[in-house]
Amino acid sequence: MRVDGTRRRTIWLEGDGRTVGIIDQTSLPFGFRTARLTRLDEAEEAIRAMRVRGAPLIGVTAAYGMALAMAESASDWSVDLAYGRLLAARPTAVNLRWALDRMREVLDITPPGERMARAYAEAASMAEEDVATCEAIGRHGLRLVKDMQALHPDRPLNILTHCNAGWLATVDWGTATAPIYQAHQQGIPVHVWVDETRPRNQGAFLTAWELGQEGVPHTVIPDNTGGHLMQRGMVDLCIVGTDRVTAEGDVANKIGTYLKALAAKDTGVPFWVALPGSTIDWTLEDGVRDIPIEQRGGEEVSDLTGQTRDGRVETVRVVSPGSPVANYAFDVTPARLVSGFITERGLCEATRDGLSGLFPDQDDRTRPRNAANDA
Amino acid sequence: MRVDGTRRRTIWLEGDGRTVGIIDQTSLPFGFRTARLTRLDEAEEAIRAMRVRGAPLIGVTAAYGMALAMAESASDWSVDLAYGRLLAARPTAVNLRWALDRMREVLDITPPGERMARAYAEAASMAEEDVATCEAIGRHGLRLVKDMQALHPDRPLNILTHCNAGWLATVDWGTATAPIYQAHQQGIPVHVWVDETRPRNQGAFLTAWELGQEGVPHTVIPDNTGGHLMQRGMVDLCIVGTDRVTAEGDVANKIGTYLKALAAKDTGVPFWVALPGSTIDWTLEDGVRDIPIEQRGGEEVSDLTGQTRDGRVETVRVVSPGSPVANYAFDVTPARLVSGFITERGLCEATRDGLSGLFPDQDDRTRPRNAANDA
Numbered sequence: 047m048r049v050d051g052t053r054r055r056t057i058w059l060e061g062d063g064r065t066v067g068i069i070d071q072t073s074l075p076f077g078f079r080t081a082r083l084t085r086l087d088e089a090e091e092a093i094r095a096m097r098v099r100g101a102p103l104i105g106v107t108a109a110y111g112m113a114l115a116m117a118e119s120a121s122d123w124s125v126d127l128a129y130g131r132l133l134a135a136r137p138t139a140v141n142l143r144w145a146l147d148r149m150r151e152v153l154d155i156t157p158p159g160e161r162m163a164r165a166y167a168e169a170a171s172m173a174e175e176d177v178a179t180c181e182a183i184g185r186h187g188l189r190l191v192k193d194m195q196a197l198h199p200d201r202p203l204n205i206l207t208h209c210n211a212g213w214l215a216t217v218d219w220g221t222a223t224a225p226i227y228q229a230h231q232q233g234i235p236v237h238v239w240v241d242e243t244r245p246r247n248q249g250a251f252l253t254a255w256e257l258g259q260e261g262v263p264h265t266v267i268p269d270n271t272g273g274h275l276m277q278r279g280m281v282d283l284c285i286v287g288t289d290r291v292t293a294e295g296d297v298a299n300k301i302g303t304y305l306k307a308l309a310a311k312d313t314g315v316p317f318w319v320a321l322p323g324s325t326i327d328w329t330l331e332d333g334v335r336d337i338p339i340e341q342r343g344g345e346e347v348s349d350l351t352g353q354t355r356d357g358r359v360e361t362v363r364v365v366s367p368g369s370p371v372a373n374y375a376f377d378v379t380p381a382r383l384v385s386g387f388i389t390e391r392g393l394c395e396a397t398r399d400g401l402s403g404l405f406p407d408q409d410d411r412t413r414p415r416n417a418a419n420d421a
Numbered sequence: 422m423r424v425d426g427t428r429r430r431t432i433w434l435e436g437d438g439r440t441v442g443i444i445d446q447t448s449l450p451f452g453f454r455t456a457r458l459t460r461l462d463e464a465e466e467a468i469r470a471m472r473v474r475g476a477p478l479i480g481v482t483a484a485y486g487m488a489l490a491m492a493e494s495a496s497d498w499s500v501d502l503a504y505g506r507l508l509a510a511r512p513t514a515v516n517l518r519w520a521l522d523r524m525r526e527v528l529d530i531t532p533p534g535e536r537m538a539r540a541y542a543e544a545a546s547m548a549e550e551d552v553a554t555c556e557a558i559g560r561h562g563l564r565l566v567k568d569m570q571a572l573h574p575d576r577p578l579n580i581l582t583h584c585n586a587g588w589l590a591t592v593d594w595g596t597a598t599a600p601i602y603q604a605h606q607q608g609i610p611v612h613v614w615v616d617e618t619r620p621r622n623q624g625a626f627l628t629a630w631e632l633g634q635e636g637v638p639h640t641v642i643p644d645n646t647g648g649h650l651m652q653r654g655m656v657d658l659c660i661v662g663t664d665r666v667t668a669e670g671d672v673a674n675k676i677g678t679y680l681k682a683l684a685a686k687d688t689g690v691p692f693w694v695a696l697p698g699s700t701i702d703w704t705l706e707d708g709v710r711d712i713p714i715e716q717r718g719g720e721e722v723s724d725l726t727g728q729t730r731d732g733r734v735e736t737v738r739v740v741s742p743g744s745p746v747a748n749y750a751f752d753v754t755p756a757r758l759v760s761g762f763i764t765e766r767g768l769c770e771a772t773r774d775g776l777s778g779l780f781p782d783q784d785d786r787t788r789p790r791n792a793a794n795d796a
Contacts, residue, residue, distance in 0.1 A: 075741035240744070242722070244619060244643040247739055254741035266746045268619040268722055269644050270677025274752035277679065277709055302645025304652065308683040334652055347617070347643055350725060352737025360735050362727025364622055366450035366629035369615070371641045377649035 047213045047227065048259050049078060055218050056103050057110065057173060059166070064117055066110045070097045071214055075255035076353045083107075086115040086128050093135040093142075099248075100215020101289050101325055102176050105145030108132045109172045112149040113165035120161040125153050137340055140290045140327045145172060173217050179322045180219035182390035187225025187285065187320060188232070190393065194283050194316070195234055202235035202263065204282045206272055209243045209300035210252040211287020211320060221320040222285045223256070225388065230262045238264040239275060243300060245347040245373060269302050273309035284310050284317045285388070291319070291326045293409065295381030295396035296333025301374050307383035319379075319396070320388040323405045333378040340375040347371040422588045422602065423634050424453060430593050431478050432485065432548060434541070439492060441485045445472045446589055450630035451728045458482075461490040461503050468510040468517075474623075475590020476664050476700055477551050480520030483507045484547045487524040488540035495536040500528050512715055515665045515702045520547060548592050554697045555594035557765035562600025562660065562695060563607070565763065569658050569691070570609055577610035577638065579657045581647055584618045584675035585627040586662020586695060596695040597660045598631070600763065605637045613639040614650060618675060620722040620748060644677050648684035659685050659692045660763070666694070666701045668784065670756030670771035671708025676749050682758035694754075694771070695763040698780050708753040715750040722746040 047054065049069075058067045066083040072095065073079035081097060083089045089111030092098050098107045115128035129146050136142055149168060156164045195203045211222035219227060229236050238257055243249035250266045257264040267275070275281050284306060290298040297303065297319050310317035330336045348365040365371055384396035394400035402409040422429070424444075433442045441458040447470065448454035456472060458464050464486030467473050473482045490503035504521050511517055524543060531539045570578045586597035594602060604611050613632055618624035625641045632639040642650070650656050659681060665673040672678065672694050685692035705711045723740040740746055759771035769775035777784040 076738075239747075242619065242740070244617065244645060250740040250744070252741075254744035258741060258744055264744065266722065266740045266744050268676065268748075270619060270675075270680065270752075271747065271749055273679040273683065274676060274714065274749050277753065300645075301643065301649055304648040305645065305680040305684060308648065308687055309680060312683055339649065347641065350727065350737070350739055352725065352739040353742070354735055354737055360729055360737050362725070362729055362735050362737055363451075364725055364727040365617070365625040365641045366627075366633060367728070369625070369629035369633055369639065369641050372614075372646065373643075374646055374649050377645075378652065 047218060047256060050259070055177075056098065056214055057106055057217055059170065063166075066114065068092060068098055068107065069214070071099060071252065072097050074214075075251045076359055083110065083114060086111055086118060086131065089114055090131050090135050093132065100210065100287075101141035102180070102216040102221070102322060103214075104136060105141040105324070106169065106173050106176055106217055108142050108145045109149050109169035112146065112153070113162070113169045116153070116162040116165040120158040125150060125161075137338070141324055144324050148172070176217045176322070177219065179390040180213075180216050180221060180224050183221055183320050183322065183388055184219055184224025184228040186390070186392050187318070187388040188228045190283070190318065190388065191225050191229045191234060191236065195229075198282065202237040204237050204239060204280055206239040206241070206275070206281045206284045206306065207253060208241040208249065208286045208303050208306055210248040212253050212256045214252050214256055215287065221322065222287045223253070224320065225285065226262060227260060230260065236262065238262060239272065239281060240264050240266045241269050241272060241302065241306070242266060243302065244269055247350070248300070272306050276309045276313040276315045281315050284315060286319055288319050288321050288325055289376060290337060291321055291387070291401070292330040292333045292336065293326065293328045293401065294331045294333075294398050295384060295387070295401060296337070297379040297381070297384060298333060298337045298376050299379065301377050304377040304379045307379040311383050316385040317383060318385050318388055322390055323408060326401060326405065326408065328409055328411075334380065337378055339377070342373045342375050344371040344373055347373045422593060422631060425634070431473065431589055432481055432592055434545065438541075441489065443467060443473055443482065444589070446474060446627065447472050449589075450626045451734055458485065458489060461486055461493060461506065464489055465506050465510050468507065475585065475662075476516035477555070477591040477596070477697060478589070479511060480516040480699070481544065481548050481551055481592055483517050483520045484524050484544035487521065487528070488537070488544045491528070491537040491540040495533040500525060500536075512713070516699055519699050523547070551592045551697070552594065554765040555588075555591050555596060555599050558596055558695050558697065558763055559594055559599025559603040561765070561767050562693070562763040563603045565658070565693065565768065566600050566604045566609060566611065570604075573657065577612040579612050579614060579655055581614040581616070581650070581656045581659045581681065582628060583616040583624065583661045583678050583681055585623040587628050587631045589627050589631055590662065596697065597662045598628070599695065600660065601637060602635060605635065611637065613637060614647065614656060615639050615641045616644050616647060616677070616681070617641060618677065619644055622725070623675070647681050651684045651688040651690045656690050659690060661694055663694050663696050663700055664751060665712060666696055666762070666776070667705040667708045667711065668701065668703045668776065668786075669706045669708075669773050670759060670762070670776060671712070672754040672756070672759055673708060673712045673751050674754065676752050679752040679754045682754040686758050691760040692758060693760050693763055698764055698766065698783060701776060701780065701783065703784055703786070709755065712753055714752070717748045717750050719746040719748055722748045
């Protein structure tokens with residue numbers, strides 16, 4: 047999408063064909079900076095320090111991290127080392143493991159002398175596939191947006207989103223934002239309520255920034271506000287992303303998503319979750335029971351970085367001195383609160399049947415319904 | 422309650438018998454400062470700038486504001502002027518009107534020559550009544566806390582609260598915090614989850630500060646977190662305050678309260694609202710339909726004041742530059758989500774019958790149930 051009018055992606059291979067460029071997202075929204083990853087440890091650090099974040103982008107960065115490792119050493123030992131170090135950089139994102147498993151499968155059957163070239167090619171494929179996936183999510187989600195807009199032809203459609211499931215979380219387009227960008231590009235009037243998304247303010251910092259760069263009308267609100275807006279008919283549709291979806295359709299996403307889903311259910315507002323199929327964790331069923339929730343450092347809650355009126359970037363404590371804090375990174379929204387999923391293969395219900403219907407190749411469980419169909 | 426080990430109230434008559442001392446709450450939590458109100462316009466400014474906040478404390482401050490006005494001029498015109506200016510200082514708080522009506526009733530039947538003394542006496546009575554009211558709310562709420570603690574004798578009781586309904590919002594004790602302080606003083610182990618309460622961070626700034634000063638164990642969490650904690654069994658009880666309760670039991674309180682009430686309902690956590698009877702607005706029934714929601718300046722959302730590591734207090738922008746913001750101050754929690762009310766006259770259901778049962782002297786509506794009872 048656009049930055050200062052120029053088309054960009056979040057990650058790219060540099061002209062030298064070896065080092066990897068990224069948008070350093072820690073500099074946003076008060077500055078725009080890119081960074082160059084030249085070694086495995088820099089890719090690992092970029093993931094750990096959240097210079098890149100969002101499940102799909104983490105996956106592609108990890109793939110390029112494997113490629114950078116192969117450029118350093120293409121031994122079996124190097125494959126194992128890179129896999130282990132990149133996997134440990136963020137414990138919750140299922141995409142990270144998915145991307146690394148895919149890279150290792152390819153590298154395991156490739157002779158060391160060809161591994162470097164093969165790794166770069168595979169990482170590039172994954173980046174292109176991610177762009178195609180997000181574009182397809184956008185295309186399917188656009189149907190939803192058009193259907194809802196038809197109900198209110200006289201005014202912009204109000205869409206609420208939480209955290210950043212925008213193009214900054216992917217290679218391009220984003221997941222939750224893809225339908226919004228496509229609607230906007232087609233001239234369908236949309237307005238986005240952007241949840242601030244404490245503690246890291248990814249909504250206020252990243253989603254607001256990218257919507258602004260693209261010219262999409264939006265308003266930033268405190269995380270407390272969405273319920274009130276839904277109650278007063280000021281939200282037509284919620285679309286959020288996800289870090290992990292269980293086979294039964296439970297959704298792990300940024301902390302606070304569950305609260306918005308409850309409000310949507312209570313007020314009759316459709317609540318949709320946009321995801322690539324790779325985000326589905328078929329090994330899990332009950333999300334509240336089974337999904338481990340990452341706890342992050344308390345300083346993300348107690349300290350907030352912003353810009354002073356005279357342009358300095360300062361970090362200030364925003365909690366009473368001496369008071370302890372807790373920082374749970376995600377919560378789980380039970381499938382019963384989700385209107386449906388927007389995937390690269392189409393829309394579906396938030397049920398195992400819904401997910402299996404679109405991704406039968408991924409769900410290898412023998413289900414009674416199939417047996418009944420066969421009979 | 423205690424500040425640096427010394428017992429204090431939020432508002433008091435100074436030794437000169439005429440000027441009024443307040444804790445200037447805008448300086449908290451990074452500094453502790455008191456202020457002296459000497460004229461009507463200073464009382465009005467203190468309310469408008471939220472140097473004093475919280476429905477009960479606003480009411481008492483307005484009462485003293487009327488007294489300060491009478492010290493300047495005790496004419497009928499001065500009574501009207503002071504009433505109008507103080508009423509306009511905060512549009513949502515029903516306590517403000519209640520306190521001002523009470524003062525005007527008294528002053529209207531008092532000859533100008535006696536108005537000043539009468540106004541100071543009435544304001545002092547209101548302050549003492551507020552302390553007694555909060556103490557009684559604490560006493561009744563303590564029963565709840567004890568009942569719940571008996572279910573978990575082996576660990577502290579986890580109580581979640583939103584915003585600041587603590588002693589800083591009243592003259593002493595607080596409303597939602599009164600049962601907590603009384604439990605703590607009686608040696609019942611409690612731990613409080615303190616919602617940060619964006620945009621003004623009254624939880625992270627004020628509730629955390631006063632709990633810390635009193636030595637009550639607590640943890641500050643982003644507003645997004647409470648649903649997750651309830652889902653995982655980490656909250657035993659929610660207690661919040663309110664700015665206005667309708668005759669049917671709908672609750673207007675700080676934006677975000679509705680979301681926590683939804684989560685409590687969804688997870689089976691009791692959700693109680695603590696209030697003085699004066700907070701009930703018997704003229705309203707359907708809160709979502711009838712309660713006007715104050716919109717405040719966007720800078721409260723976009724800018725946040727905190728303390729740098731080297732001790733400077735700085736205001737930083739925490740929203741992407743150029744992005745619009747919205748700032749709705751309150752939301753309405755429908756009565757169906759409220760387990761009950763904790764009042765100075767006891768506990769009751771969140772229904773008109775519940776409220777009327779405790780405050781029959783306030784509800785002058787002739788209800789069918791009464792007719793049936795009479796028959």
